[in-house]
Amino acid sequence: MAVYTGNLVDRLESVLLLLLLIGGCFPVSAQKPPDEQIRYYQSKLAQDPAHWPSYAGLGVAYLLKARATDDVAYYAKAEAALKRSLQLQPNYEALRYLAAVYIGQHRFQEAIAYGLQTVATWSSDTRSYVFLSDAYHAIGDYERAAEVAQKMLAIKADFYTLSHSARNRYVRGDVEGAIREMQQALTLAAQDELSRELTPWVQVQLGRYYFGMGDLRQAEQAYQQALTVSPNDALAIEHLAELRTAQKNFTVAIKLYRKLLKRRSSPEWRAALAEVYARAGRAAQAQRLRRQAEAAYRRAIREGRVDYYRHLAQLYLHYDANLAEALILAQKDLKARQDVYAYDTLAWVYYKNERYEEAVKAIQAALRWGTKEAQLFFHAGMIYHRLGDAARARDYLQRALATNPYFDVADAETARAMMKEVGSP
Template identity: 25%
Template sequence: MRPTATSAARRPGVRNLLDTGDAHETRHADGTHHADDTHHADDTHHADDTNDTNSVLGADEVNHTDDATPVANPADAVNQIDHARRADHAHAGDARDERTGTVRSGIDGGTAGDGPNPASGRRSGREDDGDASADGNGGAAPGPRARRPRLRTVLVAGAGGLAVAMLLTGVAALLPGTEPASPPVAARVELREAPVSPVSVARSVESLQVRLQRLPKDHLAWARLGAAYVQQARITADPSYYPKAEQALARAAALAPGDPEVLTGQASLAAGRHEFDLAVRLADQAIEANPYGALAHGIRADALTQLGRYDEATDAINRMMDLRPGVSSFTRASYDAELRGDVRKAADFLAYALRDALAPEDVAYCRYYLGELALHSGDVDRAAREYDAALAAAPDYVPALAGRARALAVSGRLAQAADAYQAVVNRLPLAQYLVEYGEVLVRLGRDPSAQWTLLDAQRRLMAAAGVRDDLTWAEFEADHGSAERAVRHARAEYERNPNLVAADALAWALHKAGRSKEALRYAKQATSTGWRNALLHHHRAVIERALGRTGDAKRSAALVKEINPRFDPELPALARFS
């Protein structure tokens, strides 16, 4: 599945985003600007407000935004993760400055999709710009449904993911000391999905913290700070940012109860922590406050997908396309079509998104998922070309680097794949990448224990930050650990989120525990929508064979070969959709 959520997971609607996006100023059709509502009538800096603000921001946070302290004990494995993460921050910043020749800044906020999660899951982090209205959190008035991209004068797009990135327009209004170019009429500020880099989002966090030291009653700045922390958690694989996001969003909610942007930020945080029921409720409240907020509809769609409520998710995606057709809504529609087995339509929607993508990071995002579609249909050469095109657009886009490693492994070049995976996990030690790397090492006859140690460190970090991700551990334990532990994790995940992937995880765990008869009903559920996922059908074939259902097993196995002739059951993590 494709992440936002994501943890940095590869789950539907929970995807991880590693891009950068520029903030921009939004104009309406009449060419006028709309006032930034972050300027309050009372900008007086009171002593008690300062103390309260510091208690949320933390005294060391204003000047040290990159160095969050992990919430778990500082074990060696956790230190390894932190070292890799910080090294990637420095690398990404240097590379981007070399390409652009400028220092990027802006108010980039946090997702829905890593969705690594992943949440993450999958296409949750793209937001077409549209024309912002004065109504709430960034939606345009409804118009005729568009299914193809349109030309735009400005772009704010986000990847995600697992994960619903948010971009804040009207940067000048939020940066202290910035003088307006014209009379004091600023662009409207709103939550937007956008691709961001670790460096750019850290700068945005710092700018917001400085502003909040001056204006501690600015609820929108608090909301955007919370959203930025969610984004930091996803793009750095550091879940210690989630509690910070929770504090900032709670402060925003206390200042402006019922504000649609605050509610949208809280929905994004809930999705990032895999609290999808809560994410739906918060998104519903945001939509009630502002029916034209496209981002809230997108977060709602991602969470409904995670909950296995696919028809409702489709409706939410259609509504999002009505409000703001663009990269974000088209990529969500692509995944929705893929889950229903319509690969051609999924590719068409990605093509629409690609045509609508103006920023290099948006191009990379679309190219990457076109590569994933190709790879999981067995077309390794085409997949490699798409990953290369993604990296040509955005050389630091880690998912495409992982895609290259995946393509090398699937094509049998395991030693090269191992080297490529090592570079990937050095940059971003997401659970998905660690498991894929470990499986390649096993195939090479090498010891994967270092990767499993890092994976366990990630589990402890996620749990300490309030992230529930039983799915990752159900899959890992079933393939590489204890079948009984796999069953426990899979049941817990399925009870909360009865989606296709959770059903498959439970089926496979039960089979590995010797309970194939019980497993079959879940294997059938996992393959019930027509999704052309070779791994799910392989699991069903194995379960049917174990039950003596020879004819059914042959049909399922034949379907596996039809879907993906390159499928390798000894590399199951590589067959899971990112």
């Protein structure tokens, strides 16, 4: 299977973007560099230590810094500043962004508690619902996430409400509906000055949906449109590299990932580039990058990045390495968030450890929401094959290849070979 760099619904890019562009009551634009914001609010607080809006602004600045640097220490600073703001004066901004801090720390129940408080106090403002929806989504409570998204839409159909609704449609298997709502969000974003800078992000989400359907032409068109507006957009470059890998254009994929790594030393990008090097027959470079990615994941986990449990487990699964540790990591990940991909990861770990009865229970839990992703179907097919259920194995392998024949270079080849083994009905 492909190394894990995130999926269509669990990376929470929307959190960062909403932090940047939802209008807040702050004198310094949230689009300014976080360090500039931090200095500004610290200077304000030096003059007036009881100025609650400055504590709220400082908390948001620390939150942006945490997202920009992947340094979890800034989440603690953000939490302290926002709580101090609330102590001085109950206020909307501090309450709302505390939920975002807890999402960043994977303290989802606390995020939900603050999200519910925000909604109860400011129920007519769609911004109140954003982080509550994100938190429910993160723990795999897709029913409540969808309910919150629908409440937002009922108040106002705008960029933020439509993009959240689209995400919920996608995970529940309504890919066409997700594309339709994301296209509507794109139209509205282009019309609104505040949201216009988010159009590349929307294009990338559309591209990801199209890629998930196996429509590489539309996916590439969406990524290229994003890059036309924002030539250095990291998310667009990353997913264009993924697409080039699927097309077996490894030379271009390598160039794109290396371009990203010059900007930021991301373990996700190192792991992805290692896979491309391996596909291209450059084993020494692949091994070097894989070790670097593993070391970075381990370091991040020690520093509190619990979201990297899944990444490291998937890295081990990809290379059939440290499978006992991968199981521990997958179990920890499931404890933190019970979403589709936590169950899928656990199912595949059980499969690799030859614990097929446990694997089938986990994959059934992953599939219960109706998410239409080829990787899920592939895992289900392989698990049922090991259990001797040829009919179900054949059905899921067919669905994997029909959903997206390009979902993974190696796994797609395995699925085709396995189809010959399980035979016709």
